[in-house]
Amino acid sequence: MSERHLSAQQLGRLLDTDRSARPFYRALAQGVRGLVRDGSVPVRMRMPAERHLAQELGVSRTTVTAAYDLLREQGYLDSRQGSGSWTALPDPSVCADNPWLSVDDDGLLQMHCAAPPATTMLTEAVAGAMEDLPRYGMGTGYDPMGLPALRERVAAHYTARGLATRPEQILVTTGSQHALQLVMSLLLTPGDPVVVESPTYPHAIDAARHRGARIVPVGITAEGWQPDLMAGAMRQSAPRLAYLMPDFQNPTGALMDNATRAAVVGMARRAGTTLLVDETWTELGIDAPNEAAPMAAFDTDSRVITIGSASKLWWGGLRIGWIRTTAALARGLAVHRSAVDIASPVLDQLVVARLFDRIEETRAERRRSLTASRSALVAALREHLPEWSFTVPRGGGTLWVRLAGEGATPLAEAAAYHGVRLAPGPWFGVSGTLEGYLRLPFTQSPQVITEAVARLAEARATGPVGSRPADPLIRMV
Known part of the structure; x- marks a missing residue:
């Protein structure tokens, strides 16, 4: 174990923590976390004992204990009973400080999550599904491939x-x-190269890391993809898999044109790469319906696997998605899933089957709400934060915002003290990149978005001061 240690007096001098911040234990944890992140306190440095730091800061030992507990939870401290605590960095494959796990009632406006509320058609669809359910009760309820009624609608x-x-x-x-x-988990083995867009959906990076894959990022912008960069990555790394989101990409909102789709499929064919295409946002065209062809339409040798979801069009609480691939691979995946969950919930599948029958109505409803919320976000940013730049996407649910010199991570930490939870750029990249960007969703109501941006501007100006709101506006959603 390292003999390097930090005294309470040394740490007290390094900390620039507002003693009036409430709750103070969070401010203290944030201060220590910042020192570790920027290298002011090295990793594997022994921290002062809780009682010594409490005396130095003039706070209770309970406050310091709570701060240390939070740092351990987030992966910034390692502790051994009877031996003390040492600074650490969280394992990115575990995402120990991942704020995606935050709860809706923590008093912050949830601007970190791009999830719209349920469609107004959900209640009627649930009632209809309940009427359908007794007909399925005679069986086991286990169908690894999914209910035929839903698979037929997805295929159609x-x-x-x-x-x-x-x-x-x-x-x-x-x-x-x-x-x-x-x-x-079926197609990758540890060490296999996987191409991903950068920025990209964070949980796709997590899934690849958990499998032990070697991640090969390819940069994109809100204006779109650069085929030569994608071709170079595939040619040089010979990836087993490439994960792409061509429809209103998360987080940039970019929409891939048909010519680029055809070109990327051709690149994958030459490189021997399987394309995993995520269509989670496909149905959410705002300015006009998304008329781009499915990427699999350009596939001639069954190397495009497409995944979709009910979460953005209908509701995230409907835990239903789907995979479109060859019949043989679909069966293989159904067998493979038995180690995880055997089958998806029957009632949820029946609800989604009902909602597919009203997909045009849902699209129109989403278009109206997202148009209003996108306009509110754009107007608020131009009023309060005109130095920031962004491209307004034609669909999806997010803006990818370029900051004006400040760092996204410290800004997100400051915003929490002003009642807003944010998604900083490094969440969407590999190895801490994209610090100059912030993803802002427009899936909340215009009122919440307008208030959140005003608070964000205040956080940018004043830093991590104040306390969280007693009456959170998240209730307005």
Whole structure:
């Protein structure tokens, strides 16, 4: 164990923590975390004893204990009973300080999560599904491939989009994240190269890391993809898999045109790469319906695997997703899933099947709400934070904002003290990159968005001071 240690007096001099901040234990934990992140306090440095630091700071030992507990939870302290605590950095594959796990009632406006509320059609769909449910009660309820009624609707939807699909090619999953895990765990072995967009969906990076894959990032912007960069990555790394989100990409909102889709599929064919295409945001065109062809429409040798989800169009609480692939691979994935969950919930599948029958109405409803919220976000940013730059996407649910010199991570920490939870750019990158960016969703109501941006501007100006709101506006959603 390292003999390097930090005294309470040394740490007290390094900390620049507002003693009036409430709760103070969080401010103290944030101060220590910042010192570790910027290298002021090295990793594997022994921290002062709780009672000594409490005396130095003039606070109770309970306060310091709570701060140390929070740092341990977030991965910034390692402790051994009877031996003390040492500074650490969280394992990125575990995401110990991942604020995606925050609860809705923590008093912060939830601007870190791009999830719209449930469609107004949900209640009617649930009632209809309850009427359907007794007919399925005679069986076991376990269908690893998914209910035929839902698979038929998903297949019909792909066919209507110009991609002929049979129900046998559809595997119903327990959400799109489950679909990601299934495909990666079946097709990847530790050390396999995987191409991902940068920035990209954080949980896709997590899934690849958990599988032990070697991640190969390819930069994109809100203006789109650069085919030569993608071609170079595939040629040089010969990836086993490439994860792409061509429709209103999360977080940039970019929409890939048909020519680029065809070109990327051709690159994958030459490199021997399987494309895992995430269509979670596909249905959420705002300025006009998304008329881009499914990426699998350009596939000639069954190397495109497509995943979809009910979460953005209908509701995240419906944990239903699907995989479109060959019939043989769909069956193989169904067998593979038995180690995880055997089958997806029958009632949720029946609800989604009902909602597919009203997909045009849902699209129109989402278009109205997202248009209003996007306008509110753009107007608020231009009023309060005109130095920041962004491209307004034609659909999806997020703005990818370029900051004006400040760091996204300290800004997100400051915003929490002003009642806003944010998603800083490094969440969406690899190895701490993208610190100059922030993802802001427009899936909340215009009122919440307007208030959140005003608080964000205040946080940028004043830093981590104040306390969290006693009456959170999150209740307005």
